[in-house]
Amino acid sequence: xxxxxxxxxxxxxxxxxxxxxxxxxxxxxxILMLITxxxxxxxxxHLFEGLPELPDxxxxxxxxxxxxxxxxxxxxxxxxxxxxxxxxxxxxxxxPSHLPNAFLAIEDERFYEHTGFDRKAILRALFxxxxxxxxxxxxxxxxxxxxxxxxxxxxxxYKRKFQEMWLASEMEQMLTKDExxxxxxxxxxxxxxxxxxxxxxxxxxxxxxxxxSLSESALLAALPKAPSRYDPTKNYDGAWDRAKLVLxxxxxxxxxxxTELSEAETHLPVILQGTxxxxxxxxxxxxxxxxxxxxxxxxxxxxxxxxxxxTLDRDLQQQAHDSLxxxxxxxxxxxxxxxGAIVLIENESGAILAMVGGRDYAASKFNRAASALRQPGSxxxxxxxxxxxxxxxxxxxxxVDTLRDLNGWVPENYTKRYRGPMTIREALQHSINTIAAQVxxxxxxxxxxxxxxxxxxxxxxxxxxxxxxxxxxxxxxxxTGAYTVFANGGxxxxxxxxxEVRNTAGELLYQRKDIPSExxxxxxxxxxxxxxxRGAIVNGTARGAKMGNREVAGKTGTSQxxxxxxxxxxxxDYTAGVWMGNDDNSPMNKVTGGLMPTDVWKDYMYKVxxxxxxxxxxxxxxxQSDSHQRRRxxxxxxxVQDLVRERNLAAGIDAPVIGQxxxxxxxxTQQSVNGENAGG
Numbered sequence: 231x232x233x234x235x236x237x238x239x240x241x242x243x244x245x246x247x248x249x250x251x252x253x254x255x256x257x258x259x260x261i262l263m264l265i266t267x268x269x270x271x272x273x274x275x276h277l278f279e280g281l282p283e284l285p286d287x288x289x290x291x292x293x294x295x296x297x298x299x300x301x302x303x304x305x306x307x308x309x310x311x312x313x314x315x316x317x318x319x320x321x322x323x324x325x326p327s328h329l330p331n332a333f334l335a336i337e338d339e340r341f342y343e344h345t346g347f348d349r350k351a352i353l354r355a356l357f358x359x360x361x362x363x364x365x366x367x368x369x370x371x372x373x374x375x376x377x378x379x380x381x382x383x384x385x386x387x388y389k390r391k392f393q394e395m396w397l398a399s400e401m402e403q404m405l406t407k408d409e410x411x412x413x414x415x416x417x418x419x420x421x422x423x424x425x426x427x428x429x430x431x432x433x434x435x436x437x438x439x440x441x442x443s444l445s446e447s448a449l450l451a452a453l454p455k456a457p458s459r460y461d462p463t464k465n466y467d468g469a470w471d472r473a474k475l476v477l478x479x480x481x482x483x484x485x486x487x488x489t490e491l492s493e494a495e496t497h498l499p500v501i502l503q504g505t506x507x508x509x510x511x512x513x514x515x516x517x518x519x520x521x522x523x524x525x526x527x528x529x530x531x532x533x534x535x536x537x538x539x540x541t542l543d544r545d546l547q548q549q550a551h552d553s554l555x556x557x558x559x560x561x562x563x564x565x566x567x568x569x570g571a572i573v574l575i576e577n578e579s580g581a582i583l584a585m586v587g588g589r590d591y592a593a594s595k596f597n598r599a600a601s602a603l604r605q606p607g608s609x610x611x612x613x614x615x616x617x618x619x620x621x622x623x624x625x626x627x628x629x630v631d632t633l634r635d636l637n638g639w640v641p642e643n644y645t646k647r648y649r650g651p652m653t654i655r656e657a658l659q660h661s662i663n664t665i666a667a668q669v670x671x672x673x674x675x676x677x678x679x680x681x682x683x684x685x686x687x688x689x690x691x692x693x694x695x696x697x698x699x700x701x702x703x704x705x706x707x708x709x710t711g712a713y714t715v716f717a718n719g720g721x722x723x724x725x726x727x728x729x730e731v732r733n734t735a736g737e738l739l740y741q742r743k744d745i746p747s748e749x750x751x752x753x754x755x756x757x758x759x760x761x762x763x764r765g766a767i768v769n770g771t772a773r774g775a776k777m778g779n780r781e782v783a784g785k786t787g788t789s790q791x792x793x794x795x796x797x798x799x800x801x802x803d804y805t806a807g808v809w810m811g812n813d814d815n816s817p818m819n820k821v822t823g824g825l826m827p828t829d830v831w832k833d834y835m836y837k838v839x840x841x842x843x844x845x846x847x848x849x850x851x852x853x854q855s856d857s858h859q860r861r862r863x864x865x866x867x868x869x870v871q872d873l874v875r876e877r878n879l880a881a882g883i884d885a886p887v888i889g890q891x892x893x894x895x896x897x898x899t900q901q902s903v904n905g906e907n908a909g910g
Contacts, residue, residue, distance in 0.1 A: 288496070296313045298316065299312040299538060300536070301538050303544045309540070312522060316429055319463070321410075321441055325439060327678065332480060333451045333454075335476055335523075336475065347373075347374055360765065373414075374395065375454070376401070377398050379417065379419065393908065415427050421453050421461050425440040429541075433502070434462060445473070446694040448473040470498060515591035516599065517585045517727075522725065524728060527740040528731055534730055535733060536739070537733070543583040549586070550584040554830055555807075556718075557830045565826065567795075568591060569812060570586075575804065576804060578719045578723075580726055581726060582727040587599040596813070598813075603704065605789035607789040607796060609787030610709075610787065612716070614669055617680075618669045618673050620751075624758070625655040627654050639696065643664060654669060654762075655765055658762045658763070658785070659771070660770050675695055688723070691837075699825055706808075707807075713798045715756070718756075720755065721750070772824055775835075783800060785798060788822040793815050794809065795832075796827055797910075
């Protein structure tokens with residue numbers, strides 16, 4: 231009895247132990263299943279995160295294809311291209327059979343057998359890559375390449391690869407095999423910004439893809455693997471070696487006979503080298519960017535390829551670039567200046583003939599001619615004195631060059647020296663800050679803002695007293711355009727740079743209308759300003775801009791601490807603006823508007839005027855009266871100066887104002903005898 235009880239207890243204990251073991255096993259399995267499920271959900275969520283949806287058939291043909299912009303100069307020659315070249319869509323039935331077969335033979339020989347991704351190809355590529363220790367084969371099908379190029383990033387990750395395979399499978403359910411192949415051949419990147427076999431055939435052979443030979447087709451099929459490496463315009467031998475592999479694969483897959491193979495290998499394709507007149511992007515790139523957005527805005531942002539005719543003169547553009555680079559290379563180290571910009575405008579039309587936005591487009595695409603807001607310094611004084619003439623002052627009006635408190639602001643001259651009474655003509659010539667500030671306060675900052683705006687300045691201007699010294703930031707293209715008003719006798723001709731826009735079919739999408747000039751400044755005042763600005767070159771801060779017997783006028787400008795240096799000047803035909811400085815706004819080494827910018831301007835304007843017949847700045851029928859008026863104003867201005875000096879001396883004052891003259895003049899010639907530059 232006792233033995234039976236013992237056995238029963240042992241059996242019960244074993245049963246309980248077995249149950250506990252099963253409970254543990256079940257618990258472990260449950261936990262593993264839970265972990266697996268959660269992991270699966272997380273992995274699935276990660277893989278599908280950001281997965282794009284396939285668009286409809288029509289959208290697939292247009293997706294990611296930006297318009298190609300072809301820029302022409304004023305003569306109709308090609309300046310350059312932007313964006314992809316996309317040829318007209320070709321149906322498979324329009325292509326010779328060896329063209330799609332060439333791509334299938336090298337990129338996806340099992341295309342008609344798989345369902346979007348090829349398991350055999352993936353395993354084969356995995357084995358080959360593992361064996362070599364690097365990527366030597368790819369396992370992507372044509373369908374995978376297509377969805378990757380249309381919808382995914384080029385990132386080499388497992389997530390991107392999974393999404394590529396998933397979308398490829400979806401596409402195979404949406405489109406037929408022939409539709410996928412046709413779409414692929416019309417969208418594939420084939421180098422040199424060409425997309426699709428039609429664009430590539432035109433670029434490389436100058437013919438339609440419908441007319442390609444077997445060897446020409448094989449060469450195009452060699453490109454998708456690495457369009458840059460196998461670029462036939464730069465690496466013909468490498469491209470042809472891969473093309474022979476294409477032909478070999480075509481023969482191995484019974485797509486061509488041995489005879490066709492032999493003939494194709496002996497008839498090498500002839501590649502067209504660059505035949506258009508495109509300029510180096512380093513020379514024309516800034517202007518291209520300036521035109522690009524405006525052209526699209528004129529005709530609407532769509533997918534049309536555009537041909538834009540501009541006002542640019544390629545010779546003048548090249549010369550502007552050369553003049554700027556030459557001066558920078560000569561002076562950058564000592565003068566601590568790294569950047570510059572030039573704008574040239576034709577006075578009569580307002581056409582922008584040249585624009586250089588910096589020294590190196592490849593290094594920085596920021597356009598310092600059109601986008602950089604910089605302080606113009608004394609070059610802005612032209613608008614101060616223009617406003618003063620409208621308020622009744624004359625070039626002979628006398629003001630005293632002295633320190634004066636203007637509502638708590640005491641402007642100083644660049645030289646920290648002061649000359650006493652002088653005409654505002656002389657004050658502009660020698661860039662006297664004190665008198666410009668006084669006159670600015672008299673006419674009012676808002677009047678200065680108003681006239682600058684009328685002349686074409688669009689940047690927001692601050693109506694403070696200091697605006698008289700050019701503290702409000704503006705762009706070079708604005709300043710250059712505004713100065714053409716003086717050259718044009720007070721008429722404003724809106725600067726422009728696009729004359730027409732067409733699509734590749736030749737359809738006219740935009741044509742600039744001839745806009746009548748607008749009178750924004752009285753001619754009598756414009757002529758007076760021209761004479762005053764001429765004086766800045768003849769006797770003033772811009773003496774370095776003299777161009778022999780050719781009449782030119784202009785004004786220097788230097789911002790505080792030599793952070794910006796300007797010269798804006800004009801002849802009867804052209805107005806050019808030059809800015810120099812540093813992108814980080816660091817000071818230059820004593821560079822004023824009368825130094826480097828004036829040197830660049832003069833060097834460039836001599837080139838611009840080569841072969842141009844001389845014209846006086848003022849119209850012939852006004853020259854005599856203007857000259858007489860100038861002599862009369864100078865006489866009365868000098869008389870007033872003498873009276874002021876005599877009054878000061880009678881009062882026992884040794885000097886009319888604090889300090890000594892900034893520029894001592896020879897009594898006979900009225901030229902500077904100390905050679906000091908007033909700084910601009």
